[in-house]
Amino acid sequence: MSTANTHVAHHYDDAEQQFDAARLGMWIFLATEVMFFGGMFTGYTTCRFMYPAAFAEGSSHMQLLAGTLNTAVLLLSSLTMALAVRSVQVNRPAVAVRLLMVTLVLGFVFLGIKGYEYATKFAEHHVPGAAFSLGEAHNPAVNPQHVELFFAFYFLLTGFHALHMLIGVTIVAIVAVQTWRGQFSSAYFTPLEITGLYWHFVDIVWVFLFPLLYLIH
Amino acid sequence: MSTAELPKRHYLNANYNVWSWLLTTDHKRIAILYMISLTFFFFVGGVAAILFRLELMTPQGDLVISETYNRLFTLHGVVMVFFFLIPSIPAVLGNFLLPMMIGARDLAFPKLNLLSWYLFMAGGLLAIAAIIGGGVDTGWTFYTPYSTTYANSQVMAMALGIFVAGFSSILTGLNFIVTTHTMRAPGMTWFRMPLFVWGQYATSIIFVLGTPVLAITLALIALERGLGIGIFDPRLGGDPLLFQHLFWFYSHPAVYIMVLPTMAVISEIVPCFARKRIFGYRFVAFSSVAIAVLSFLVWGHHMFVSGQSLYAGLVFSFFSMLVAVPSAIKVFNWTATLYKGSISLDTPMLYALGFIGLFTIGGLTGVFLATTAIDVHVHDTYFIVAHFHYIMVGGAVMGYLGGIHFWWPKMTGRMYPEMWGRVSAVIIFIGFNLTFFPQFILGYLGMPRRYHVYAEEFQVLNVMSSAGASILGFGYLIPLVYLLWSLKYGRIAGPNPWGAKGLEWMTPSPPPTFNFDETPIVTEEAYAYPPLSDEPLPDDFLSDVPVADEQREPLRS
Numbered sequence: 001m002s003t004a005n006t007h008v009a010h011h012y013d014d015a016e017q018q019f020d021a022a023r024l025g026m027w028i029f030l031a032t033e034v035m036f037f038g039g040m041f042t043g044y045t046t047c048r049f050m051y052p053a054a055f056a057e058g059s060s061h062m063q064l065l066a067g068t069l070n071t072a073v074l075l076l077s078s079l080t081m082a083l084a085v086r087s088v089q090v091n092r093p094a095v096a097v098r099l100l101m102v103t104l105v106l107g108f109v110f111l112g113i114k115g116y117e118y119a120t121k122f123a124e125h126h127v128p129g130a131a132f133s134l135g136e137a138h139n140p141a142v143n144p145q146h147v148e149l150f151f152a153f154y155f156l157l158t159g160f161h162a163l164h165m166l167i168g169v170t171i172v173a174i175v176a177v178q179t180w181r182g183q184f185s186s187a188y189f190t191p192l193e194i195t196g197l198y199w200h201f202v203d204i205v206w207v208f209l210f211p212l213l214y215l216i217h
Numbered sequence: 218m219s220t221a222e223l224p225k226r227h228y229l230n231a232n233y234n235v236w237s238w239l240l241t242t243d244h245k246r247i248a249i250l251y252m253i254s255l256t257f258f259f260f261v262g263g264v265a266a267i268l269f270r271l272e273l274m275t276p277q278g279d280l281v282i283s284e285t286y287n288r289l290f291t292l293h294g295v296v297m298v299f300f301f302l303i304p305s306i307p308a309v310l311g312n313f314l315l316p317m318m319i320g321a322r323d324l325a326f327p328k329l330n331l332l333s334w335y336l337f338m339a340g341g342l343l344a345i346a347a348i349i350g351g352g353v354d355t356g357w358t359f360y361t362p363y364s365t366t367y368a369n370s371q372v373m374a375m376a377l378g379i380f381v382a383g384f385s386s387i388l389t390g391l392n393f394i395v396t397t398h399t400m401r402a403p404g405m406t407w408f409r410m411p412l413f414v415w416g417q418y419a420t421s422i423i424f425v426l427g428t429p430v431l432a433i434t435l436a437l438i439a440l441e442r443g444l445g446i447g448i449f450d451p452r453l454g455g456d457p458l459l460f461q462h463l464f465w466f467y468s469h470p471a472v473y474i475m476v477l478p479t480m481a482v483i484s485e486i487v488p489c490f491a492r493k494r495i496f497g498y499r500f501v502a503f504s505s506v507a508i509a510v511l512s513f514l515v516w517g518h519h520m521f522v523s524g525q526s527l528y529a530g531l532v533f534s535f536f537s538m539l540v541a542v543p544s545a546i547k548v549f550n551w552t553a554t555l556y557k558g559s560i561s562l563d564t565p566m567l568y569a570l571g572f573i574g575l576f577t578i579g580g581l582t583g584v585f586l587a588t589t590a591i592d593v594h595v596h597d598t599y600f601i602v603a604h605f606h607y608i609m610v611g612g613a614v615m616g617y618l619g620g621i622h623f624w625w626p627k628m629t630g631r632m633y634p635e636m637w638g639r640v641s642a643v644i645i646f647i648g649f650n651l652t653f654f655p656q657f658i659l660g661y662l663g664m665p666r667r668y669h670v671y672a673e674e675f676q677v678l679n680v681m682s683s684a685g686a687s688i689l690g691f692g693y694l695i696p697l698v699y700l701l702w703s704l705k706y707g708r709i710a711g712p713n714p715w716g717a718k719g720l721e722w723m724t725p726s727p728p729p730t731f732n733f734d735e736t737p738i739v740t741e742e743a744y745a746y747p748p749l750s751d752e753p754l755p756d757d758f759l760s761d762v763p764v765a766d767e768q769r770e771p772l773r774s
Contacts (some may be wrong), residue, residue: 011323011400011731021325021399027390039433039463043448046459054454146454147449156437194719203536206619 002185007188019190026194030201033164036041037205042149044153044161057139058150061126063117067214071206077106080173083149084179085196087187093179096192100176103199107169114162122133122153128152157209164202171195218438221709223630225729242327243730248313250334250626252621255301255309258341258698261348262296263690265289270652270686271671273679278670284671287354288370294357295456296348299379300341302613303455303471306478307389307424308337310620311417315393317721318411320402320739322731326388328586333388340382347374356667358468361449361460365441376435383428383435386474390424393417395607402720404739411719411743412501416481420506423470425475431467434460452725458523472511475609476576477505479616480547483569486623489717490566491558494744497550497769503545511540521592528588537587544580548573563715564638568619571646575611579604598668600660605655611649618645618696623701626714630708630727637699645692649683718745 012018048055084099098180121215128151134144175195185193228245231237231728254705269289272280281289316324346352353375355364397418401410417524418603438460440446447453449460488495495501517525550571560566560722582604585591595601625633657677660666664675713722726735 010328011325011327013736019401020622021395024398025329025391027324028394028425032387032425035426036429036433037431039437039466042435042463043459046456047448047454049539050456051454113342129444143454149454152448156440156446156448173437 002179005189014157015188019193022190023197026197030197031184031207033051033201035117037157039161040157041162041208041212042155047146047149047153050190051067051143051149053139054142054146054167055150057134057142058136058147058154059217060138061124062214063120064214066113066117067210070110071210073110073113074203074206077103077110078200080106081196081199083093085192088192089178091186092184096184097176100172104169104172104176107165107172110134110164111162114158114165117202118155126151127155151175154213157213160207161202161209164181168199168202169181174198218229218339221460221711221743223709223722224725224727226729227630227725228730229410229629229727233608241329242323242331244312244316244327244330245728245730245732247330248309248311249336251308251312251337252305252340252343254334255305256498258296258300258450259693261345262293263693264300265293265296266686267690269293270683272669273671274683276298276673276676276679281669282671284354287356287667288352290667291346291353291356295353295375295379297538297609298357299382300337300610302475303339304382304389304484305475306616306620307393307417307420307474308333308385310413310482310617310624311389311393311420311478314624314721315396315414315417316400317724317728318719319397319400319402319405320720320733320737321396322733322736324392324613325400325572325753326392329388330392333385335385336388337382337385340378340385341379343374343378347371350374354446355493358464359435359438359440359460359765360464361438361457362451363411365438365449365657366577373439375544376439376622379433380439381431383432386424386428390421390428393421395423397421401741404740405720406739408502409739409742410502412484412498413481414496415502416477416484416505419509420474420477420481420692422506422509423474427467427470427474427511430463430472434463434467437463449578458520458525461520461523462516463664465519467517467584469507469519470512470709471506472605472608476616477508479572479576479613479620480505481617482620482623483551483572484547484717484719486569487564488744488746489623489715490563490569491555491560492744492746493554493558494512494742495550496553496556497546498743498764500546501550504546508540511536511543515587518587518757519634521589522596533590534587538584541580541587544561548577548580562639564633564635564642565623565675566641567616567639567728568622571642572612572615572619575649577616579607586745595660597665597745598660599656599666601663602666603660604657606653606656611653615645615649618642621700623698623715624721625703626710627721627726627728629704629707630710630725631703631711632714633707634699637695641692641695641699644695645689648685648688648692652689653685654681655685672756698718 006117008015008018013023020081080099080103084096084103085095089097104118121127124135126130128148132148132151134147137147139145172195176191228243231520234261238250241247241250259332268281272278272286272289278286313326313329316322348371350371352370354370355372359372359376382410392715397414437448441449445453448455449457484495485502514536515533517529518537518676521530521533564721581668582600586595586601587603622633622638625631659675659682662675664671667723710726715722720733720737720739721728
């Protein structure tokens with residue numbers, strides 16, 4: 001079993017300073033992520049403002065059930081992630097491992113549902129590009145090119161989100177193994193803590209994406 | 218001087234093999250890696266400038282065709298902005314000094330720091346590949362839809378290069394913020410920190426909040442070019458102005474990324490060579506933060522003639538003028554610091570004084586440009602070019618060189634030759650003004666930027682500008698030569714050749730790998746220079762190592 005001191009790098013005074021630094025670093029990284037997604041949200045908002053009817057049309061082609069299910073899956077995974085961190089804090093690593101496994105499975109379920117949605121979009125020619133075709137429009141007055149713009153934002157936003165999810169499940173898998181090997185305890189759980197922060201962030205991005213893409217008509 | 222010696226063990230001789238440099242996590246070594254890389258990029262960008270200044274000697278296009286000219290000024294802009302100016306002071310001087318100034322053994326995340334250099338180099342290599350592959354002709358601004366649809370050049374590779382290098386900025390900023398918050402030595406309160414640290418901190422805020430927006434903007438350019446997703450393409454209903462908004466949301470604050478660290482350097486040099494405590498410490502510190510915050514509210518002043526709404530223009534005009542307030546606070550405080558100071562005109566001080574004058578001209582012309590009516594008249598003319606070069610070259614490069622000279626003895630343990638330093642500082646100042654002052658007049662007379670053929674009546678001023686550029690280019694070569702010379706032949710500096718205050722001067726030059734033998738304990742304010750009457754400057758305080766040792770005492774507990 002590792003003790004706290006073995007994890008303190010040479011340039012830190014003590015474990016607390018190192019923990020504070022790591023946690024602050026993660027928060028600042030998340031701030032950069034907010035700005036990164038913020039650029040895309042700005043673009044989405046601008047275009048939606050210009051073409052509200054076309055964006056409503058695009059939104060009506062979303063698979064609401066799949067999106068709702070995914071929202072539930074991600075929120076649940078955030079809960080299991082938070083409980084996993086808590087379990088290590090109270091020195092119950094075995095429970096934490098199981099919770100991390102559940103988080104991991106939920107992450108993959110999310111990606112699976114997302115993949116299914118993408119496949120459907122491909123089949124329906126809703127992917128922007130030369131092969132794009134709106135098919136049967138609910139509102140015949142809209143310009144299909146503007147709906148294509150909606151789908152461009154859909155793939156852009158969910159694509160970058162899915163990329164973050166892929167990175168997320170990889171990191172969760174790593175900290176799950178580390179927890180299983182007994183590297184974390186109430187004295188030292190920094191990697192788990194900052195992985196949790198990242199996971200919740202990716203979750204929160206989805207909480208904004210879901211209404212913007214699926215719910216606003 | 219014969220008795221002075223370099224310390225036996227220091228960060229430079231701790232280990233000699235190549236891997237000890239390429240895999241180093243020592244912030245000082247990473248700073249040196251950055252300095253070498255940035256010097257390379259500086260001269261790449263400089264060569265492009267010399268070539269197009271040669272072309273502009275005559276009104277006809279006789280040296281290069283317009284296609285080549287476009288690629289030359291784009292190369293100059295992209296390389297100088299993204300691969301020299303933005304990283305310059307933070308990545309070299311900030312990396313080297315920030316941990317020492319707050320009494321830390323290293324930055325909070327040494328491995329991320331190394332990663333940032335590798336990302337920078339990867340981005341730089343992509344940029345070089347794009348240049349060798351034919352270059353880019355869009356200007357450093359990558360305006361759509363030209364860059365996404367029509368430009369027949371290496372836009373993708375260049376955008377990718379800047380995208381990757383952007384993450385090195387983000388990591389540096391993140392590291393500085395966390396280090397400043399968590400790694401300060403006992404007694405180093407926020408208001409005892411040198412203003413250099415405040416400046417780097419404010420810059421880091423912009424790095425962290427601005428750069429991701431540039432990253433997504435460039436990613437969108439690449440996606441638009443590669444897949445035609447249409448977000449910036451008016452044919453598909455996209456909005457090219459959206460690109461300009463996103464681009465300037467980062468690229469205006471980027472100007473403050475260049476100038477805030479410079480101001481940070483000036484705030485160190487001026488008190489040292491005036492032998493006075495800085496005037497209005499808190500005002501200088503908070504004006505850095507104020508500039509960082511305001512920098513995010515002014516981007517629309519690049520778009521006064523783009524067709525954005527009149528009201529947006531007015532708001533952006535107002536905020537742009539507001540930036541002049543904290544900037545002026547700094548200039549007034551430095552001037553007040555000089556007042557009745559015991560001023561010595563060593564090379565760093567020459568650069569600092571040059572900076573104050575040139576920055577004032579650059580800043581005041583910025584107020585002209587923030588006035589919408591004047592901006593409409595001079596938009597996209599050489600007036601703009603002159604204005605931003607007064608900030609970026611007259612400001613940022615002067616500050617960088619001043620800082621390099623000031624801390625050169627700390628970085629290398631040896632002095633540069635003072636006479637040559639002064640001569641080159643004066644040559645650079647003269648060359649700079651001769652290059653760029655005529656451009657204010659050219660722009661005011663209506664010569665547009667980015668054309669290589671111009672009306673004959675502009676020739677005299679253009680020849681003056683090109684002559685100035687050759688003087689400036691020559692001026693930049695002199696430090697390159699004598700700084701390299703000094704590595705072997707320079708006089709041993711001792712820990713504190715300037716008799717300066719600050720923790721970095723309390724440790725040997727060059728410093729040991731972990732900066733301090735024991736963590737310093739700070740008991741007094743920054744810039745605790747003694748009152749003037751008590752301590753006249755030694756006649757030759759450059760060589761006066763014992764004085765430096767004496768001054769270690771008050772800071773140690």
